[in-house]
Amino acid sequence: AQKITQTQPGMFVQEKEAVTLDCTYDTSDQSYGLFWYKQPSSGEMIFLIYQGSYDEQNATEGRYSLNFQKARKSANLVISASQLGDSAMYFCAMSATGANNLFFGTGTRLTVIP
Amino acid sequence: NAGVTQTPKFQVLKTGQSMTLQCAQDMNHNSMYWYRQDPGMGLRLIYYSASEGTTDKGEVPNGYNVSRLNKREFSLRLESAAPSQTSVYFCASSVYRGGMNTEAFFGQGTRLTVV
Numbered sequence: 001a002q003k004i005t006q007t008q009p010g011m012f013v014q015e016k017e018a019v020t021l022d023c024t025y026d027t028s029d030q031s032y033g034l035f036w037y038k039q040p041s042s043g044e045m046i047f048l049i050y051q052g053s054y055d056e057q058n059a060t061e062g063r064y065s066l067n068f069q070k071a072r073k074s075a076n077l078v079i080s081a082s083q084l085g086d087s088a089m090y091f092c093a094m095s096a097t098g099a100n101n102l103f104f105g106t107g108t109r110l111t112v113i114p
Numbered sequence: 115n116a117g118v119t120q121t122p123k124f125q126v127l128k129t130g131q132s133m134t135l136q137c138a139q140d141m142n143h144n145s146m147y148w149y150r151q152d153p154g155m156g157l158r159l160i161y162y163s164a165s166e167g168t169t170d171k172g173e174v175p176n177g178y179n180v181s182r183l184n185k186r187e188f189s190l191r192l193e194s195a196a197p198s199q200t201s202v203y204f205c206a207s208s209v210y211r212g213g214m215n216t217e218a219f220f221g222q223g224t225r226l227t228v229v
Contacts, residue, residue: 031212031213031214032214033214033215033216033217035217035218037220043202043222043223043225044220044222044223045157045204045206045220045223046220047217047218047219047220050216050217052212091156091157093157093218095214095215095216096214097213097214098213098214099214099215100159100162100164100170100172100215101147101159101162101172101173101215102147102157102159102206102208102215102218104149104156104157104158105156106154106155106156107156
C-alpha cells in the first residue's frame, strides 16, 4: 500500500523568501511518481510538479523544485522567492505501478506574509 | 482549452434525494477519477475508471455509483443522499504511462451540501 505524510499543517513564510514543504512517502513499489498540487482559496486543484522514481535529477518548474531523496523517501517542495499569490493549500501525492489511485497527503497550508 | 469540466459547481440536496455529477475531459486521457475532499482529510478516491466501460471502487465508494460511457465522460451518482456526503467533489483525469497513472488534472469541483 502507498502512503503520503505531510507533517506540517501550516507554514508561514516572508514574501520573497524560500520555503520548503515536507512530504514523506511509503511504498514497496520500485516505480512510482510523486506530485505536488496547489489549492488556492478558490478551490481548484492546480498541478505544480512531477518527479519519477527513476529520474536522476530533481524536477524543477519555474520557482518550484522538488527535493527528491529516494533513500529517505522524501519529496519536499521548495518554493523560491515566495509571492503573496503562493498562499494556498499544498498537497503531495503519489502514484505507483499497478495502483488505480493517486494517493494524497492531508496538505499544508502556506501563508505568505508581506 | 477546457481540460476537465464538471457540473454543477454548487448543489444543495435534501436527505434522500438523488443527483448525478457530470464530468468530461477533452485531453484524451484514459484514466478518470472521482474524489471527495473533506476538511483535514485530503482527497479520498471514490471511484476510478481505467478506460471506457471499466470502473473500480476506491477508498470510499459506499453510497455512490459511477458510469463511464465513453472515453470523455465519467459521471458520479448519489442515489439517496445523506448528510455524510456533504463534501467537495472533484473529477480528474490522467494519462496512463509507463505502467502507472501520471499527473492528474482536476475539474473545478462541486460543493455539495446535503441537509
